[in-house]
Amino acid sequence: MSAHSHENTVPRGALMMVAVLVGLALAMTAAFRLAQMPPTASPVLERAAAGVAAIDSRSLRFFDQADGGVLIERIGDTPAVIEPGQQTGFVRGVMRGMARDRRMRGIGNEPPFTLTAWADGGLSLSDPSTGRIVELNGFGNDNRAAFAALLQRGPAK
Template identity: 35%
Template sequence: MSETVRKSGHHADSIPRGVLFGAGALLIFAFSMAFYGRSSDSGAVHMPQAQPYQTLRLFFTDQADGGIAVTDADSGAVLSMVAPGTNGFLRSTMRGFAHARMLGGIGPQAPFALTRWNDGTLSLIDDTTGRRVDLDAFGPNQSASFAKLFPAAKAPTR
């Protein structure tokens, strides 16, 4: 004969008191360590702020055939002609910037700033809207579509 001992009443499904104290102590310890880490900056890694190395001020102008003319705002030289239906990353990036300007009621008069930082990264910045896209976040193939504009600025094509 086997007898099953069954608890009944108030303490039938309770968690042992020692386990509760242990869990509470663990929570208090975890929160106190998190607070200490945030308030003391302990273990934080700080990267030096990148400085602009080279900046191009650019206009991106839609063409009648569906292409895009990329023009140096300072010299007026056409740096690149993006053929219709090509360079989807450049097109979609500029479409996002144009949309932000349209929402803000801002026209195409101000150039965009393509900046190469001293750590080698690239950013496209619109000072009129405050929008900034770090192009390297999309991978080297995508940022290369903008990076090739820097050598073109030294030897413009017309």
């Protein structure tokens, strides 16, 4: 019968370094909390503080279609349709998250969302029913463009 070893295979120095890192993270978190440092500013708060104005805004309702496309009712204008494969993944993903928030609060899909272009170049999608705001600039130019196109007036592309 061979001897079975229970020797620790992680070097003691590595364990001490991990303990120091965990302790440092906890100490920094406690220091920030005790100092009551505000969290990083959100784009919404930064725009409000700087007085950045909205330059365009649209009220929109989103509906999934059986073929995988997305029908977008642009209130006061012609509807837009995003055909399957044309950036539907990003639009559908954002709208799924917004719809989930509404379902958790017992809100249907009747109230429109608000798409807003800001003077500082920002683009946001907000849900006035829940107060949730998604800043669309952080998702890359192509994904931002999928929503920015919905601000255009006239016949849908």
